[in-house]
Amino acid sequence: MDAEPAIAFDDVTMHFGTGEDAIHALDDINLSVADGEFVSIVGPSGCGKSTLLNIAAGLHEPTGGALRLDGRDFSTTDATGDIGFIFQRPVLLDWRTVRQNILLPVRIMKKNGDLEGDMQGYQDRVDELISLVGLEGFGDSYPNELSGGMQQRVTICQSLIYDPSLLLMDEPFGSLDALTKDQMNAELLDIWKRTNKTILFVTHDLEEAVFLSDKVVVLSPRPGRIQDVIDIDLPRPRDAETKQLTEYNDLVTSIYTYFQ
Numbered sequence: 001m002d003a004e005p006a007i008a009f010d011d012v013t014m015h016f017g018t019g020e021d022a023i024h025a026l027d028d029i030n031l032s033v034a035d036g037e038f039v040s041i042v043g044p045s046g047c048g049k050s051t052l053l054n055i056a057a058g059l060h061e062p063t064g065g066a067l068r069l070d071g072r073d074f075s076t077t078d079a080t081g082d083i084g085f086i087f088q089r090p091v092l093l094d095w096r097t098v099r100q101n102i103l104l105p106v107r108i109m110k111k112n113g114d115l116e117g118d119m120q121g122y123q124d125r126v127d128e129l130i131s132l133v134g135l136e137g138f139g140d141s142y143p144n145e146l147s148g149g150m151q152q153r154v155t156i157c158q159s160l161i162y163d164p165s166l167l168l169m170d171e172p173f174g175s176l177d178a179l180t181k182d183q184m185n186a187e188l189l190d191i192w193k194r195t196n197k198t199i200l201f202v203t204h205d206l207e208e209a210v211f212l213s214d215k216v217v218v219l220s221p222r223p224g225r226i227q228d229v230i231d232i233d234l235p236r237p238r239d240a241e242t243k244q245l246t247e248y249n250d251l252v253t254s255i256y257t258y259f260q
């Protein structure tokens with residue numbers, strides 16, 4: 001029997017509000033993401049990409065359908081600790097050091113009684129993570145002493161500190177310049193490979209989606225429906241040379257046709 005998907009959306013529909021003013025954000029979403037898979041979601045502005053991710057994070061309850069996490073009914077499962085969320089803009093406390101910011105989710109979850117294990121284990125993990133994202137020497141720096149790319153690396157560490165199996169990333173590199181974004185994409189693939197996470201990634205950038213993913217999900221204009229799921233069977237590891245491949249450029253071009 002096949003393993004259960006890391007996360008599955010079964011007939012998920014989302015309306016915000018009721019009556020005439022209701023917004024139909026998502027319609028009939030059926031999507032399975034396998035354990036360890038990297039899946040990107042693309043679609044026109046306002047089509048419901050962030051809503052889909054917010055539902056996966058448990059921040060919104062869908063108005064129809066259901067979610068499964070490793071085969072378990074999401075509505076009755078405590079997913080705290082299984083899911084990490086990374087937003088477009090780093091959410092860091094200016095008055096706390098990099099090290100303290102990385103530990104913040106652990107402190108909050110411990111306070112709420114959602115996390116077990118002693119603090120020392122997490123303190124040691126901070127050093128591993130700082131090294132994983134190449135921030136050695138910056139553990140005692142404050143966020144305003146770091147570049148945008150470095151700040152986003154800190155948020156990646158924050159999301160990895162409690163070792164969730166699923167990472168939800170909502171345009172995490174959308175506010176970075178093109179060169180830094182390319183560098184962060186390469187680093188993310190390296191982190192993904194070394195940590196075996198499942199990643200659900202929202203982006204406006206079709207080239208980024210093709211470069212990173214195993215599959216690209218194309219949503220229609222609102223209400224977001226799945227228009228296509230495209231397998232990206234480019235060889236890995238991927239690097240600057242991947243972008244020179246005819247297959248890479250063909251895939252990007254074919255996904256663009258959905259937006260014309």
Ligand SMILES: Nc1ncnc2c1ncn2[C@@H]1O[C@H](COP(=O)(O)OP(=O)(O)OP(=O)(O)O)[C@@H](O)[C@H]1O
Nearest residue numbers: 016023025043044045046047048049050051052222
């Ligand atoms: N909390 C909310 N309350 C009411 N409407 C909402 C809420 N969140 C999202 N919406 C609406 O749902 C629709 C989808 O929004 P969403 O942010 O998911 O789209 P998106 O594809 O991520 O957009 P973008 O690419 O511009 O970031 C939009 O019309 C938005 O106004």
